[in-house]
Amino acid sequence: MQDYQLRQRDYLLEISRAMTSRLDLESLLELTLKSAVEILRGQVGLIVLRGRDDVLRVRASYGLPAGLARFFQPLWADLPGMRDRSGLRDTLSRWRIPDLQMRLGMVAAAAGLALSQVVALPLVIEEKLIGAIYIFRTRGGAFSAADQALLAAFADQAAIAVRNAELYQQVSDERRALEAIIDNSAEGVMILDAAGQIQVFNRALAHMTGWDAQEALGRPAAEVLVLRDRQDQPIPLPAPPPHRASAAEARAYVEGDVVRRGGPPLTVGVTATPLYDEEGILARAILNVVDITRFRQAEELKSTFVSVVSHELKTPVALIKGYAETLRREDADWDRDTMRESLDVIGEEADHLTHLIDSLLEASRIQAGGLKLEPTDVHLPRLAEKVVEGFRTQTDIHEFELDFPPDIPPVWGDPDRLREVLSNLVSNAVKYSPDGGTVWVGGRVDGSGVTVYVADQGVGIPPEEQGRIFDRFHRVETGLHRRTEGTGLGLYLVKAIVEAHGGRVWVESAPGRGSIFMFTLPRR
Ligand code: ADP
Numbered sequence: 001m002q003d004y005q006l007r008q009r010d011y012l013l014e015i016s017r018a019m020t021s022r023l024d025l026e027s028l029l030e031l032t033l034k035s036a037v038e039i040l041r042g043q044v045g046l047i048v049l050r051g052r053d054d055v056l057r058v059r060a061s062y063g064l065p066a067g068l069a070r071f072f073q074p075l076w077a078d079l080p081g082m083r084d085r086s087g088l089r090d091t092l093s094r095w096r097i098p099d100l101q102m103r104l105g106m107v108a109a110a111a112g113l114a115l116s117q118v119v120a121l122p123l124v125i126e127e128k129l130i131g132a133i134y135i136f137r138t139r140g141g142a143f144s145a146a147d148q149a150l151l152a153a154f155a156d157q158a159a160i161a162v163r164n165a166e167l168y169q170q171v172s173d174e175r176r177a178l179e180a181i182i183d184n185s186a187e188g189v190m191i192l193d194a195a196g197q198i199q200v201f202n203r204a205l206a207h208m209t210g211w212d213a214q215e216a217l218g219r220p221a222a223e224v225l226v227l228r229d230r231q232d233q234p235i236p237l238p239a240p241p242p243h244r245a246s247a248a249e250a251r252a253y254v255e256g257d258v259v260r261r262g263g264p265p266l267t268v269g270v271t272a273t274p275l276y277d278e279e280g281i282l283a284r285a286i287l288n289v290v291d292i293t294r295f296r297q298a299e300e301l302k303s304t305f306v307s308v309v310s311h312e313l314k315t316p317v318a319l320i321k322g323y324a325e326t327l328r329r330e331d332a333d334w335d336r337d338t339m340r341e342s343l344d345v346i347g348e349e350a351d352h353l354t355h356l357i358d359s360l361l362e363a364s365r366i367q368a369g370g371l372k373l374e375p376t377d378v379h380l381p382r383l384a385e386k387v388v389e390g391f392r393t394q395t396d397i398h399e400f401e402l403d404f405p406p407d408i409p410p411v412w413g414d415p416d417r418l419r420e421v422l423s424n425l426v427s428n429a430v431k432y433s434p435d436g437g438t439v440w441v442g443g444r445v446d447g448s449g450v451t452v453y454v455a456d457q458g459v460g461i462p463p464e465e466q467g468r469i470f471d472r473f474h475r476v477e478t479g480l481h482r483r484t485e486g487t488g489l490g491l492y493l494v495k496a497i498v499e500a501h502g503g504r505v506w507v508e509s510a511p512g513r514g515s516i517f518m519f520t521l522p523r524r
Contacts, residue, residue, distance in 0.1 A: 004039060008150055011035035015157050025165035029060035029158055033133065036154035037062050040147050042135040044115065047158060048076050049123070049131035056131060063136075071111035074103050075120070076132055104136075119143035121155040125163045133158060188268070188289030192221050194282050196239075205289055208268065210261025221287065227256030227270070240274030242282045250274050255292065267296045304473045308487050312356055315485070316349035359489045363472060366496040373500055377410040377524065378418055380452060384441045387422045391430055391439075398430055403442030411450050412524040417497045424490040425454035425517050431484050433458025433514070449503070449522040460511035470495040470505070494519070 015032055029047050037045040045062040046069065056076045058069040100118055108115040117137040123130050133155050137143070182189050188205030190198055201216040201224075209216075209224055216224045227235040238252030251273055258266045269292050275284040323342045327334060334342075365371060381404040388400045411418075422441065429439040437457030444451050461469060465476045473488040475481065498505045498519045509515035 004150070008039055008153065011039060012153060012157065015154075015161075019157075019161060019164065025161060026060065028161040028165075030062070032154050032158045032161065033060045033062045036133065036151055037135055039150055039154075040119065040135050040143065041137070041140065042117075042119075043138045044113070044136040046072060046134040046136075047123070047131060048134075049162060050129075059131070068111045068113070072107050072134070074107055075100070075118075075134060079122075079132065080129060114138045116140075117142050119148055119151060121148065121151050123155055123159040123162065125159050125166075130159065130162055188287075188291075190216075190221060190225070190287045190289075192285045192287065194284065196220050196222070196285075198224060199284070208258055208260070208266055208289060208291065210263060225270070225287070225289065226259040227254065227268070228259055229256055237287065238270055238272040240272050240282060240285050244276045244280035245274075265293075266291055267293045301473060304488075308473055309360065312485070312487050313353065316352045316356075319349045320346050320353075356487065359487065359493060362493055363489050366493070367472075371496055371500050373414040373417060375412050375414050375501075378413045378415050379410050380404060380408060380418075380443050380450065383415065383419055384422055384443075387419060387426055388439075388441060390423070391426055395430055395436075397436030398433065399436075399438040400426075401438055401440045401442075403440055405443075405445065408443055408445060408450065409523055411521040413501050413521055414497075417500075418521075421494045421497050421519070422452075422454065424494050428490060428517075429454055429456035429458065429515070431486070432456065432480070434480060434484075437514070446520075449520055451518055451520050453516050453518045455514065455516040457514040460513055460515055461507065461509040462511050463509075466507050466509060469507070 012035075015028070015035060018028055018031055033045040033047050037043070043063050045060075046058055046064070047060040048056045049059045050056050056079065058072070061069050100120065104115055104118045115136045115138055117140070118134060120132055120134045122132050133151065135143070135151060182191075182200060183202045185202060186204055188208050189200070189202045190205055191200035193199050198216050198219055198221055201211075201213040203213070205225075206212050206216070211224050222237055225237060227237065229235050235254055235256040238254050240250050240252055244250075251271060253269060253271045255267065255269045258268055260266055269290045271288045271290075273286045273288070274282055275286065277283040323346050326332075327339065327342055362371075381402060384402055384404070388402065391398070392400060426439060426441065433439070433456045435458075440453070440455040442453055442455075444453075459480050461476060462478070468474045469476065470491045471488075472492045474492075475486060475488040494517075495505050498521070502522045503520040505517065505519035507515055507517050
């Protein structure tokens with residue numbers, strides 16, 4: 001073998017070794033260029049590559065003082081663009097940059113270098129012209145066809161290096177994009193290895209479980225995402241089959257309540273999707289965790305609604321029907337008093353039904369965002385007196401006291417709605433103090449408005465219920481609360497009306513001693 005062929009083989013070997021040792025692209029191009037210059041007995045070399053913007057730029061140079069590379073631009077000024085396939089085919093078939101030698105003269109003069117010969121070859125990947133390699137001589141004869149053939153091997157190496165770098169970049173870009181997608185997904189996502197240990201744990205899941213990613217990584221999934229059912233029994237996480245199965249068999253889904261470190265309870269649905277290796281053995285599992293709390297709540301609300309409505313409607317309807325049928329009996333001749341009492345009951349129960357239906361309509365109107373106020377100046381003591389008056393006749397065991405300062409200013413509100421608020425609160429105060437006692441209705445002027453209160457000496461409300469009693473249909477389900485009739489709509493309406501007035505409502509209560517409901521109303 002000829003000497004230079006041996007040397008070429010050595011150079012190429014060195015370059016491929018460097019490639020497998022994962023040198024960065026810049027060093028690989030420099031090594032390739034240096035080898036090519038040496039073997040072609042040149043003095044100067046350049047590699048230009050296209051950037052993402054399709055512009056060719058010098059990416060490696062050899063034997064060239066810094067800053068001079070820019071003078072060489074005319075040598076590649078009219079190479080066809082990356083996407084220009086037809087231009088490329090022409091360029092490759094007659095790969096001779098037109099007037100190359102003449103352009104070299106201009107470049108050499110501009111750069112002040114004594115360059116006399118040039119050979120150039122394209123760098124091509126998958127029929128795309130990604131750049132070119134140039135070798136120059138300052139002395140000696142022109143490059144031969146054999147030189148050009150030698151250079152081709154180096155051009156191929158440089159193209160492969162670029163291709164590898166592109167692939168590597170693509171993979172890491174994709175990985176970064178995937179990581180960003182997973183991390184920013186609104187769903188909880190974790191990726192488990194074959195042993196069920198956490199490899200990836202996203203932000204949503206950190207929020208759902210209260211574990212942060214750093215703590216969770218490397219732990220068994222079952223330790224971090226703990227699920228329980230309504231009876232507080234543990235629910236195992238879904239586990240895909242260890243060997244490849246049909247898509248339907250492989251996907252597994254469970255629902256349960258997350259045992260959470262801090263934060264309100266959460267109901268989730270967990271789907272496990274397996275990834276199998278080529279041999280069909282489980283390599284990883286992806287767990288998607290969706291917060292279905294609201295969905296569950298909506299379902300529960302619906303069934304509560306149905307049971308409350310049917311229960312609350314049934315009693316008055318049964319009474320009305322019972323009394324009406326009794327009165328209608330052909331064989332009976334009722335005296336006037338019995339008639340009147342029965343008709344009173346029918347009337348009261350019909351009122352009760354009307355009130356219930358109004359509350360339901362009102363609640364659904366509020367839900368639809370349609371609570372309209374007709375505000376005017378409202379004198380609270382007078383309004384409270386009217387409300388209390390209605391209750392005085394209904395109970396013998398309760399005392400009512402009004403407690404407003406004489407100079408209390410009028411508030412700006414809808415009198416009918418505010419009457420409803422007071423009447424719901426006073427009705428509750430009576431309902432939930434079955435042993436009687438005093439019910440106070442009063443108000444105080446404070447900074448920006450008026451605070452109104454309704455206090456009783458009744459059964460009180462357990463602290464853990466105090467935040468929820470204002471929710472739609474929420475009722476306390478223990479002891480006397482359970483035995484007292486109601487829909488759980490009263491306080492929901494109170495809250496909606498007070499908030500529509502720009503105020504807020506809250507409760508303070510000591511179980512067994514009584515409750516105080518308070519709300520604020522802004523002054524006119
Ligand atoms: P209900 O129709 O059940 O009375 P509300 O929305 O008015 O519905 O009240 C919700 C729950 O709050 C009630 O079921 C009751 O358990 C509790 N509650 C309301 N007011 C009082 C009160 N003054 N004393 C004790 N518990 C009360």
